Amino acid sequence: MLALKIAIRFLTHGRMQTILILFGIAIAISIQIFVGLLIGSLQRTIVDRTLGSSPHITISSANDVPTIRRWQQIVYEVEHNNQVRAFSPSATGNAFIEKGNKNLPVLVRGFPFSNADQIYNISDAIYDGKEYRTCREVLIGRELRDELELDVGDKLVLSVPRSGTTTLTVSGFYDLGVASINKNWLFTCLDTGQEIFDYGNRVTSIELTVKDLFQADTVSRQLGKKLNNDNIMIENWKDQNEELLSGLEGQRISSAIIQIVIIASVVIAIASVLAISVLQKSPEIGILKAMGINDFNASLIFIYEGFLLGLVGSIAGLVLGIGLLYAFIAFTTSPGEIPIIDIYFDYGFVVRSWLVALIVATLAGVIPARKSLKLNPIDVIREG
Amino acid sequence: MSGIIQLKQVNKTYHGAVDLQVLFDINLSFEAGTCNAITGVSGSGKTTLLNIISTLDCPSHGDVLINGKLVNEMTKNQLARLRNETIGFVFQFHHLLPEFTALENVLMPYLIKRWRPSLDVVRRADELFEMLEITGIKHSLSTRMSGGQQQRTAIARALINTPKIILADEPTGNLDSETTAKICQVFRAINQRYGTTFIIVTHNYLVAEHTDRIIDIKDGRIISDKKKNYG
Ligand SMILES: Nc1ncnc2c1ncn2[C@@H]1O[C@H](COP(=O)(O)OP(=O)(O)OP(=O)(O)O)[C@@H](O)[C@H]1O
Numbered sequence: 001m002l003a004l005k006i007a008i009r010f011l012t013h014g015r016m017q018t019i020l021i022l023f024g025i026a027i028a029i030s031i032q033i034f035v036g037l038l039i040g041s042l043q044r045t046i047v048d049r050t051l052g053s054s055p056h057i058t059i060s061s062a063n064d065v066p067t068i069r070r071w072q073q074i075v076y077e078v079e080h081n082n083q084v085r086a087f088s089p090s091a092t093g094n095a096f097i098e099k100g101n102k103n104l105p106v107l108v109r110g111f112p113f114s115n116a117d118q119i120y121n122i123s124d125a126i127y128d129g130k131e132y133r134t135c136r137e138v139l140i141g142r143e144l145r146d147e148l149e150l151d152v153g154d155k156l157v158l159s160v161p162r163s164g165t166t167t168l169t170v171s172g173f174y175d176l177g178v179a180s181i182n183k184n185w186l187f188t189c190l191d192t193g194q195e196i197f198d199y200g201n202r203v204t205s206i207e208l209t210v211k212d213l214f215q216a217d218t219v220s221r222q223l224g225k226k227l228n229n230d231n232i233m234i235e236n237w238k239d240q241n242e243e244l245l246s247g248l249e250g251q252r253i254s255s256a257i258i259q260i261v262i263i264a265s266v267v268i269a270i271a272s273v274l275a276i277s278v279l280q281k282s283p284e285i286g287i288l289k290a291m292g293i294n295d296f297n298a299s300l301i302f303i304y305e306g307f308l309l310g311l312v313g314s315i316a317g318l319v320l321g322i323g324l325l326y327a328f329i330a331f332t333t334s335p336g337e338i339p340i341i342d343i344y345f346d347y348g349f350v351v352r353s354w355l356v357a358l359i360v361a362t363l364a365g366v367i368p369a370r371k372s373l374k375l376n377p378i379d380v381i382r383e384g
Numbered sequence: 385m386s387g388i389i390q391l392k393q394v395n396k397t398y399h400g401a402v403d404l405q406v407l408f409d410i411n412l413s414f415e416a417g418t419c420n421a422i423t424g425v426s427g428s429g430k431t432t433l434l435n436i437i438s439t440l441d442c443p444s445h446g447d448v449l450i451n452g453k454l455v456n457e458m459t460k461n462q463l464a465r466l467r468n469e470t471i472g473f474v475f476q477f478h479h480l481l482p483e484f485t486a487l488e489n490v491l492m493p494y495l496i497k498r499w500r501p502s503l504d505v506v507r508r509a510d511e512l513f514e515m516l517e518i519t520g521i522k523h524s525l526s527t528r529m530s531g532g533q534q535q536r537t538a539i540a541r542a543l544i545n546t547p548k549i550i551l552a553d554e555p556t557g558n559l560d561s562e563t564t565a566k567i568c569q570v571f572r573a574i575n576q577r578y579g580t581t582f583i584i585v586t587h588n589y590l591v592a593e594h595t596d597r598i599i600d601i602k603d604g605r606i607i608s609d610k611k612k613n614y615g
């Protein structure tokens with residue numbers, strides 16, 4: 001405790017020097033936090049915007065028959081996997097809409113609404129009318145609506161290959177922000193999908209999202225093992241986006257290197273400042289030793305100095321770094337626009353960085369502390 | 385006879401560009417509860433001798449015993465403990481810690497062994513400040529004090545743990561004759577109240593006169609050792 005008190009006094013006595021080094025540490029840590037959070041947010045943003053609202057894992061038939069048998073068993077496994085956030089069975093098929101003398105190809109996607117909503121976020125995307133409630137109701141995308149000039153309540157005639165035509169009622173319109181989906185996809189009940197394409201009570205796919213996006217491949221392997229079924233195919237977004245992932249990995253590595261370099265420079269800065277401090281304070285240390293402070297407590301003074309510099313410097317750095325991130329977002333976004341990066345605040349990363357800074361700063365005190373062991377009081381007492 | 389401090393055949397040679405022998409075959413024994421003065425011209429080896437007695441320096445040859453224990457057989461930590469609990473120092477250049485106030489400096493030897501100052505020790509500090517007439521600078525930093533005030537603060541620091549032994553190197557070097565006389569009285573009072581053993585290095589005839597024994601050193605040898613006879 002005395003060592004701590006002396007450390008605090010040494011630091012507050014040479015105030016200018018302490019402020020300078022704290023400033024240095026704070027700047028370094030803030031850049032580390034800024035870079036780490038920025039790259040992390042950037043990666044999440046890229047993935048989120050690439051995937052959009054789409055399933056992370058899709059289970060479908062692996063053979064010529066488009067439908068899956070005994071799909072309830074798959075649903076059971078999916079439901080009981082604690083990594084899965086949402087899932088939905090789907091009865092999907094191709095159809096055409098006649099317009100003038102053209103045939104517009106569309107994809108009819110039959111889903112239980114509440115399940116599909118958790119994956120595609122449809123309710124937020126409906127901008128006119130409402131969700132489909134009863135069978136034979138359908139939701140149409142913005143682009144397709146414009147092309148067909150439809151309104152809520154209108155009838156839509158679909159021609160289905162091999163089954164003839166069928167009529168659906170428009171319940172509303174959605175905009176998922178992706179033109180190809182808006183133009184192609186019709187959302188309807190699962191029953192309707194099954195009926196139109198004569199699937200009986202089977203489905204064509206089960207789609208799911210997982211809690212941690214980056215664990216999609218692991219979850220998909222887990223499910224594959226559990227289900228052990230050659231007739232189905234389990235695909236995840238990671239396998240389908242390898243180039244994106246290797247790009248992200250490159251980013252992650254360069255971010256890690258920047259952070260390591262910064263931490264190393266913090267160590268060097270603290271260690272060298274404390275080394276100078278040992279020299280400056282050698283008279284005091286000598287006198288304390290003459291008065292009977294033991295080597296352990298004498299060296300503890302410098303460990304504490306390192307710890308205190310690290311503590312205050314890193315907290316200031318955290319605040320500064322997080323501030324920097326928000327300032328960056330504010331400066332790069334004009335009012336009313338979508339920010340170029342969505343901030344993903346990784347608490348784990350912030351806490352980890354803080355702990356690393358603290359431990360590293362404390363360890364940086366070890367070098368000068370060892371130096372202080374060699375200090376002999378006799379050399380000090382002789383001088384005035 | 386066995387004293388609280390014993391030196392047997394102590395020699396000291398400084399090794400440098402040229403080897404310089406500073407102390408020659410010193411044999412001394414200090415009785416507990418006595419007041420001793422070491423005098424001699426500048427460079428005669430007084431500080432060197434005191435540093436060896438204080439366990440801060442080692443003799444090149446010979447033995448030092450404190451409380452009958454051989455110093456060179458003790459570990460570094462045992463020595464630190466011994467210095468903290470048994471010996472009070474007044475250094476030739478007082479050496480206060482500039483980051484701390486007078487009171488904090490005075491309490492430092494106590495804080496080294498125990499973290500919280502007890503009420504007793506704070507009271508003792510107050511008493512010492514009063515005895516040494518420096519109550520006014522109790523909360524001043526040492527850099528804001530006169531040389532004499534610094535020296536008296538250093539004396540209070542040496543006395544705070546009521547050690548068995550006080551080693552003082554020119555404790556009155558910066559003081560006028562009136563204050564010097566005052567310090568001598570304080571030393572005497574402590575000596576009588578607690579039975580503290582004093583070894584005081586001094587040029588000052590006045591200070592030497594106040595002690596029970598005057599040891600005179602010249603060129604690293606004892607040339608006279610006079611005990612006063614009160615009887
Ligand atoms: N570390 C050292 N290395 C080499 N020589 C030293 C060292 N310390 C002291 N000396 C020499 O030893 C001799 C005795 O020094 P010491 O400090 O013991 O004298 P002193 O009697 O205390 O003198 P003063 O009254 O001036 O304080 C001196 O000649 C000095 O130059």
Ligand SMILES: [Mg+2]
Nearest residue numbers: 430431476553
């Ligand atoms: Mg001297």
